[in-house]
Amino acid sequence: MLRKFLIPTAVVVLSGLSMGKAAVAAPTPISSPLMPYVQAAESQYEKLNINTATAEQIAVAMIGVGKSKAENIVKFREQLGGFKNIDQLLEVKGIGQRTLDKNRDRLTIE
Numbered sequence: 274m275l276r277k278f279l280i281p282t283a284v285v286v287l288s289g290l291s292m293g294k295a296a297v298a299a300p301t302p303i304s305s306p307l308m309p310y311v312q313a314a315e316s317q318y319e320k321l322n323i324n325t326a327t328a329e330q331i332a333v334a335m336i337g338v339g340k341s342k343a344e345n346i347v348k349f350r351e352q353l354g355g356f357k358n359i360d361q362l363l364e365v366k367g368i369g370q371r372t373l374d375k376n377r378d379r380l381t382i383e
Contacts, residue, residue, distance in 0.1 A: 320381035342367040
C-alpha cells in the first residue's frame with residue numbers, strides 16, 4: 274500500500290539549508306529613478322546638492338525629512354536665491370538642529 278505524507282514547508286527549507294543548497298531566492302534589486310540620489314546621500318564621496326535637488330530627491334535622501342519639509346526647503350531655497358551654507362537649513366520651517374546634524378554629511382552646496 275502506497276502512503277502519501279505532507280511535509281511542512283519549513284522542513285523542506287531547513288533540509289535544503291542543511292544540505293548546503295540555497296533554499297530561498299536571492300532578493301531582487303529595486304530599481305528607481307531616485308536610486309542615484311539615495312546612493313549619493315549614503316556615500317561619503319558623493320553628496321546631495323541642496324541647491325539643485327528637487328523636493329522629491331531631498332525627501333528620499335535626507336533622514337527625517339518627508340515631502341512637506343522637502344517642499345519647504347525648496348521654497349526657502351528659491352526665496353534665498355540658493356543656500357550659501359548648510360546651516361541656513363535651520364531657517365526652514367520643520368528643520369531643527371537634530372535633523373541638520375543627522376544629514377550634514379549627506380549634503381553639499383555647489
